[in-house]
Amino acid sequence: MPSNAQLAQSSAVQAKAARLERAGDLPGALAVYEAGLAASPNDVDLLAGLAALALRMGMPEASAGLWARVCEQAPDRLDAIDARAGALRAAGQFEHALALLGAALDAHPTDARLWNSLGVAHTDKGDAAGALACFEEALRLDGRLAAAAYNRGGALFDLGRLDEARTDFQRARKLARKPLDAVTIDFAEATRALAAGDLGAGWDAYEARLSRDWANPVVFTAPGRRWTPEAPLAGKRLLVLAEQGLGDEVMFANLLPDVLEALRPNGRLALAVEPRLVGLFQRSFPAADVSAHATEAANGRKRRFAPGLREAASIDLWTPMASLNRRFRRTVGDFPATAGYLRPDPERIAHWRAWLGTGPAVGLTWRSGNLLGVRRREYPPLELWTPLLRTPGIRLVNLQYGDCADELAAMSAAAGRPVDEPPGLDMRNDLDDLAALCCALDLVVSVPNATGALAGACGAPLLMLSGPVAWPRLGTPAYPWYPQAGCLAAPRYGEWEPVMARAAAFVAELAGAGQARAAAG
Structure with a gap:
């Protein structure tokens, strides 16, 4: 049984690590946990905090091992079993996760959260039908479990049952209590609408990715006013900041020729892209001012900006690149029939x-x-x-x-x-x-x-x-x-x-x- 002094020290370590995590200093938080565990190697709460941090830092095997230590010392902690299964899934050890959750459900067959986690393990493995049965059992046990409704929608999405998926996403959205959960569901509904071919509604809902409640949100900073779909572009100087992953930047560039046309006759496009893409985009869009964007962490958020932007004071409007789809790609018929919008050497x-x-x-x-x-x-x-x-x-x-x-x-x-x-x-x-x-x-x-x-x-x-x-x-x-x-x-x-x-x-x-x-x- 830990003493009061040990409990106080553990709480202080957790609080300091949590502050560093909120500020985006994950290595700093890791060092704090490791120092705390060096003094108290069997502190269950510190082990749990470090396990969660390891998964966030992209170390699922280490996270699973740490959660296993928590489970050994506190075998009745179902949250630890659940989290260990999540780390195993992230590591690709699906069968191990399924076995772990199956054993836990043998002992706790009415725990809706464990049924939900079992369904997620089936989803990650690629077994949407098996996942669906687990989520239905979770909802039978607890009809107000937002995660199960959301995840059942995801399983229905994987099965191509998109109308049913929409119903579950709507149900989950009503049940969601945390802002992060709500915006995650909103984004899922955006991709469902896009997958169903409802591009107008899909791109409008896709703006959920910019919410400050999003996990690891990106905040864009730029001169000028934020562009909106109804804003006229003719004659304006528009800054477009590419976003998301490299493949997304390349894919969304499909609409840039239309943007350039909309800026005519006297407008100008400034384009900030991933540094590795600058040369290719300069050749492909010679009428644009192309530079590299940069991203820095501050106060737990990522800030994206265009440090190489020329004549920043002349920028009238700015926008994240994918938001342009709301105006230029509202139907499949809006896509050009001609292939190739990037021009290699x-x-x-x-x-x-x-x-x-x-x-x-x-x-x-x-x-x-x-x-x-x-x-x-x-x-x-x-x-x-x-x-x-x-x-x-x-x-x-x-x-x-x-x-x-x-x-x-x-x-x-x-x-x-x-x-x-x-x-x-x-x-x-x-x-x-x-x-x-x-x-x-x-x-x-x-x-x-x-x-x-x-x-x-x-x-x-x-x-x-x-x-x-x-x-x-x-x-x-x-x-x-x-x-x-x-x-x-x-x-x-x-x-x-x-x-x-x-x-x-x-x-x-x-x-x-x-x-x-x-x-x-």
Whole structure:
């Protein structure tokens, strides 16, 4: 039993760490917890605080281990079991999470929160039907559990039952008590509307991402007034701040040609983008003033601004990039039919074509850089790529960024020949040259990641491998952002075999066409 002095010391450590977390100083909070545990290594509350922080810092395995220590010392703490399962899910250890929650439910079969967590584990694994049954049991036990209603909506979304998902999101929104929960549900409803093809309502609701109640919110600072959809643009100087991930910046750039047209005859576009995209965007939009945006942490929030902006005092209006969809992409018919709004360097395209030589060449990218938790279900397992890899008459080229040496070796072994590495190309940082390589290839086969977005935006021949329901498809069978792209969607999560079989057949047709051209030539 801890003494009063020990309890006071533990409370002081927790309070100091919490202040640092709120200020965005996660490493500082980590150091405080570690110092506290050095003095009291079995303090359950400090272990729990450190476990939660570790997950927030992207260390799910460490978080799961810390929660296991909490559970050993306090086996009746259902919140610790729940949190440990969440860390295991984030680490991709779905079966372990399911077993842990199943054992807890054997002892506590009427705990709605545990049923909800079991459903989330099924969701992350890609078993939407199993998840749905768990969420229904959670709601039967506690009809006012907002998380279960929200999560059941997510499972229905995954099953393509979008009208039913909307009903559950509405129910969850009425039950939500915390501002973060409310804005999370609002954003889910935005993506549901977009997935259903209701673009007007979807983009309007998509503004929830800018709420100060959002987890890790980004605050934009810029000169001029915030643009609204009804504001006239003709003759104005507009600053557009790109946002979200790299792939989002590339995808949302689809609407910039329309923005430039709306600013005519005397308006001017200033554009702040991810630093790695500056060169490509300068070439693609020569009428715009393109610079790099920057992001800094302050008081627990991220602030995005445009430090390289020229003539800031002349800016009339500013906007985050995705907000422009509210005016320029309210229906699928608003998307241009012409492919390719980004322009790689023609000389670099020629360089890569010379390196590729004759015969069809196919570039491959199979995952994003984030494989935590639910993201894993979005990508076909590597072993299912084997029929495509073994297609004769095709040169295979690696387009996967990040540390992928082991995966690349496995794919080369499955292919029975090397998957070629583009010499001298840093695929994470030299995005302009990566775009040129994509345009030099006969085909890019990609999951929805930054490279796939880059290839699509540049008009490269693209085959996208997608999950069953993806909101960027905007209720269509493909991706309106990239009209030249084909799309193969899995019927359900975990059922990638038909997708990869069709992808292999598509590549075989490309190989056959190449052989026919060679014979004719």
